[in-house]
Amino acid sequence: KVTVKELIRNGEQFLDQEVQISGWVRKIRSQKSFGFIELNDGSFFNGIQVVFEDNLENFDEISRVSIATSMYVTGTFVKSEGKGQSYEIKATSVEVFQKADLDYPLQNKRHTFEYLRSIAHLRPRTNAFSAVFRVRSLVAYAIHKFFQDQEFVYVHTPIITGSDAEGAGEMFRVTTMDLDNVPKTDKGDIDYKEDFFGKETNLTVSGQLNVETYCAAFRNVYTFGPTFRAENSNTTRHASEFWMIEPEIAFAALEANMDLAEDMVKYIIKYVLENAPEEMEFFNKFVEKGLFDKLNNVLANDFARVTYTEAVDILLKSKKKFEFKVEWGIDLQSEHERFLAEEHFKKPVFVTDYPKDIKAFYMKLNEDGKTVRAMDLLAPGIGEIIGGSQREDNLEELERRMDEVNLPKEDYKFYTDLRKYGSFPHSGYGLGFERMIMYITGMTNIRDVISFPRTPKSAEF
Ligand code: 4AD
Ligand code: MG
Numbered sequence: 001k002v003t004v005k006e007l008i009r010n011g012e013q014f015l016d017q018e019v020q021i022s023g024w025v026r027k028i029r030s031q032k033s034f035g036f037i038e039l040n041d042g043s044f045f046n047g048i049q050v051v052f053e054d055n056l057e058n059f060d061e062i063s064r065v066s067i068a069t070s071m072y073v074t075g076t077f078v079k080s081e082g083k084g085q086s087y088e089i090k091a092t093s094v095e096v097f098q099k100a101d102l103d104y105p106l107q108n109k110r111h112t113f114e115y116l117r118s119i120a121h122l123r124p125r126t127n128a129f130s131a132v133f134r135v136r137s138l139v140a141y142a143i144h145k146f147f148q149d150q151e152f153v154y155v156h157t158p159i160i161t162g163s164d165a166e167g168a169g170e171m172f173r174v175t176t177m178d179l180d181n182v183p184k185t186d187k188g189d190i191d192y193k194e195d196f197f198g199k200e201t202n203l204t205v206s207g208q209l210n211v212e213t214y215c216a217a218f219r220n221v222y223t224f225g226p227t228f229r230a231e232n233s234n235t236t237r238h239a240s241e242f243w244m245i246e247p248e249i250a251f252a253a254l255e256a257n258m259d260l261a262e263d264m265v266k267y268i269i270k271y272v273l274e275n276a277p278e279e280m281e282f283f284n285k286f287v288e289k290g291l292f293d294k295l296n297n298v299l300a301n302d303f304a305r306v307t308y309t310e311a312v313d314i315l316l317k318s319k320k321k322f323e324f325k326v327e328w329g330i331d332l333q334s335e336h337e338r339f340l341a342e343e344h345f346k347k348p349v350f351v352t353d354y355p356k357d358i359k360a361f362y363m364k365l366n367e368d369g370k371t372v373r374a375m376d377l378l379a380p381g382i383g384e385i386i387g388g389s390q391r392e393d394n395l396e397e398l399e400r401r402m403d404e405v406n407l408p409k410e411d412y413k414f415y416t417d418l419r420k421y422g423s424f425p426h427s428g429y430g431l432g433f434e435r436m437i438m439y440i441t442g443m444t445n446i447r448d449v450i451s452f453p454r455t456p457k458s459a460e461f
Contacts, residue, residue: 001019002019002020002021003021003044004040004043004044006043007019007048007077008044008048008086008087011086015079016076016077017076017077018092019076019077020072020073020074021072022070022071022072023040023042023047023073024039024041024042024068025038025039025067025068025071026038026039028065030062033054034051034052036049036050036052037062037073039073044278045127045130045278048085048087048089049082049085049087049089050073050089050091050094051091053090056093056094058096061096065096065100066099066100066102066104067100067106067107068106069098069100070096070098071095071097072093072094072097073089073091073094074091074092075089075090075092076090077089078090105122106122106125111126113128113448116128116448120452120460120461124451128282128286131276131278131279131283131441132441134279135279136437136449138275138276139268139271139272139433139436140224142267142272142275143224143245143264144224146264147222147247147264150220152222152247154221154222154223154224155210155214156223157210157225158204158207158210159203160174160197160201160203161203162199162200163411164202165204165205165206165207165208165360167360167361167405167407168205168360170205170229171202171203171205171229171230172203173200173202174197174201174203175196203228205227205228207246208248208428209362209414211246212415212418213415213418215250215426215428216250216421216426219250219251221247221248222245222246223245223246224243224246224433225243226241227241228241233456234455234457236445236447237382237383237435237438237446239447239454239455240455240456241453242433242434242446242450243432243434243450244430246428246431249426249428250425251426252426253390253425254373254375254389254390254427257375257390257428257429258350258375260429261377261386261429261431262303262348262350264431265298265385265386265436266298268436269295269298269299270299273295280292283441284442287442288441294380297347301347303347303377304345304347304350305349305350306340306350307351307352308352308354308355309328311332311336311340312327315336318339318343322335322336323335324336329355329357329358330358332351340378341381347380348380348385349378350375351376352374352375353372353374354371354372354376355371356370356371359372359374359389361392361398361402361404361407362391362392362398363392364389364390364391364392364393365397372389373389374388374389375387375389375429376388377429379435381444382435382439384432385432385436386430386431388428389428389429390426391426393419393424394419395419398416398419402416434449437449
């Protein structure tokens with residue numbers, strides 16, 4: 001037994017030997033006395049060609065199978081005379097496991113990504129989505145490898161939390177279905193239907209506050225998991241459930257944070273180009289023309305770095321007419337971000353030191369008293385893919401800021417404690433995993449890089 005990947009990568013080694021594979025029919029064409037099947041076993045982007053002839057006792061059955069049919073094939077591995085493949089299997093036995101129904105929707109024609117979204121349970125069997133989801137898996141692995149090689153400790157932060165890390169109120173509440181399952185307490189008649197945990201809880205919007213506590217123990221840490229946001233924004237870049245990578249580094253200021261982010265982005269791109277050449281070739285050819293040039297350009301150059309104030313100046317001096325008026329203090333809109341990354345710098349750019357009023361409470365206040373040590377990484381074609389900052393390490397300053405934005409300090413004692421017991425300069429960021437996948441593959445809708453997307457008014461499958 002071998003995999004199609006082994007056969008294609010190390011073909012010579014298997015020549016003229018008997019091999020056994022199992023998989024699904026991707027294509028079939030048959031004639032009177034012979035036929036060809038492209039069998040995909042899941043191990044590789046492409047399938048392998050199986051030739052079958054009428055010396056097989058079930059030749060008629062094989063000739064009539066439809067796409068998606070599952071089967072076991074035994075045969076001799078030989079050089080192929082045909083175009084389009086170097087090797088093929090000359091079948092000596094084909095055992096059909098299940099003949100797929102004829103109404104299988106993925107017949108051999110092109111389907112729009114939009115249509116494929118409506119059959120998200122079947123779409124990983126197409127070329128495009130097989131490429132997307134193998135790359136997604138490799139990117140996840142590359143990220144772990146990047147951090148583990150530098151001895152970062154991977155922390156599993158909770159999904160159910162009692163805090164709002166971003167202070168933006170965009171949370172999904174956690175409640176129970178069943179009153180009888182709620183633990184009885186002697187506290188009186190609290191409505192525990194809403195309140196299984198004895199306090200209001202929600203799905204996490206970010207693991208940052210929790211991972212910061214582990215940063216104080218392990219120095220360099222990261223969390224990588226699903227996060228949830230009840231933002232009512234129906235865009236191609238927002239999902240209600242998405243994955244985030246959040247490193248946190250101790251005794252490190254914003255510059256080191258940007259260096260780490262830049263190294264990580266480059267590492268991921270390099271890793272995927274090296275480890276998914278067939279998939280990346282597909283994206284470069286069919287999804288984003290010039291993808292390789294773009295990515296190689298990212299690898300070869302330093303990212304740009306500007307302050308928010310400089311960025312606003314660039315926008316004001318540009319001749320561009322923006323829909324949303326530019327002035328110091330505004331939250332940069334996607335048209336502004338795109339202009340900076342795509343037209344002005346033409347490469348990824350870090351924007352730093354945003355006005356404090358448009359950023360989260362935990363960011364370190366600059367000496368000017370107006371801006372914070374924030375950084376967003378804007379990527380051409382995507383916009384913000386990373387948001388991060390140096391954290392406020394001064395207890396008084398942090399508490400003042402929490403009061404300013406009306407955060408209930410009693411819910412954040414674990415967080416302020418870090419500033420009481422050995423406070424230390426530290427920084428971190430969050431990489432939007434799906435946005436990174438979009439950037440690497442050229443896919444333009446976040447719904448097409450997560451297996452079963454959850455967005456407003458849509459949580460099928
Ligand atoms: O900028 P954000 O909100 O930053 C944080 O959550 C910080 N706590 C991170 C940290 O410092 N540890 O989110 C980080 C990134 C964004 O840059 C974006 O790429 C992604 O998460 N993101 C989303 N991706 C998909 N759908 C959404 N609704 C997203 N919201 C944020
Ligand atoms: Mg952000």
